[in-house]
Amino acid sequence: MARWYPLESADARTFTSAPYVFRYVRTLAAPPATVWESLASDESLSAWSSTVSEITWSSPRPFGVGTTREVVLAPGLARVRERFFRWDEGHGYSFIVDEANLPVFKTFAEDYVVEPHGADGATTQFTWTVAIEPKRAFALPFAALAPVLRLAFGRMAADGERHFARTG
Template sequence: MARWYPLLSADADFLVSAPHVFRYEKRYAATPEQVWQSLTSDESLAAWGPAVKNVTWTSPRPFGVGTTREVTAPGGAILRERFFRWDEGHQKSFYVYESTLPLFKRFAEDYIVDADGGQTRFTWVVAVEPKNAMSLPVAILAPLLKAGFGRIPSGGQKYFATT
C-alpha cells in the first residue's frame, strides 16, 4: 500500500509566485475543441506520450471546480489533484493535494487553450515549491526538471500531428 504525503493547497497567485515556475507554449495542428476534448478525455495527457503513465478521473462528469483526478508518473509516483479553476473549453488549473513522492510542499499546474489561426496555442504552466530539505537539489536540477516536464507539451505536438 502506498504512503501518501499531503501538500499545501495552491491558487492562481502561486502559478506566478512559486519558487520554480516552468512555462511552455506550443502550437498544435488541431482545433481548440479537439485539444480541450483530449485534455478532458479518460486518457488525457497519458495519450500524448510516455511522460504521463496514467490519468484516472475520480470525480463524475461534468467536470468543473473541485474535480479530482489521480495521475501516475512513469516512475510510479502518484499525484492526487484538485481543480481550483475550470473555464470550460479554455483554461483549467489544479493543485496537488497528496502525492506518493515526498518532494514538494506545493505543486500546481495551469492549462490554457487558445485559437491561433487554424491551430491551437497550448500554454502550460507548472509551479512547484519543494520541501525545505529539497530546495537546493531542486534548484540545481531545475533545468532538468524543466526539460522533463517539457516532454508533455512536446508530446502533444506529436499526438495532434498524427491524429
C-alpha cells in the first residue's frame, strides 16, 4: 500500500504564482465535444499517452467541482490523488493534487481548456497548464529537473495531438 503525503491547497492563482508553470497549446484534430468526451471518460488521459498508465475516478457521475480521482503515472512509480475545483462542462476543468506518494510537492495543479479552433469547428485548441511548487527540501533538485519535466509534460501534450490525429 502506498504511503500518501498531503499537499497544500491551491486555486486558480497557482497557475500564475507557482515557481514552475508549464503551458502547452495544441491544435487537436477533433471537434471540442470529442476532446471533452475523452477528457471526461473513464480512461481520460490514459487513452492519449503511455505516460499516464491508470486513472480511477473515485466520485460518481456526473462529475463536477469536488470530483476526485487517482492517477498512476507510468511506470507506476508516481501516484497522485486529485480534486477538481473548476468544472466547466464541455469546456475545461482544473484540479489540485491533494496527496502524492512522493514527498516532493508543496502544491501541484493542472488546468485544461477545450476551445473550438478554426471556422468549421472541426478542430480543437487544447490548452493545458501545469503549476508546481516543490517542497523547500526539493527546490534545488527540482530546479535541475524542471527542463526534463517540461519535456515530459510536453510529450503528453504531443501524445494528445497524435491520438486525435488517429482517432479524430
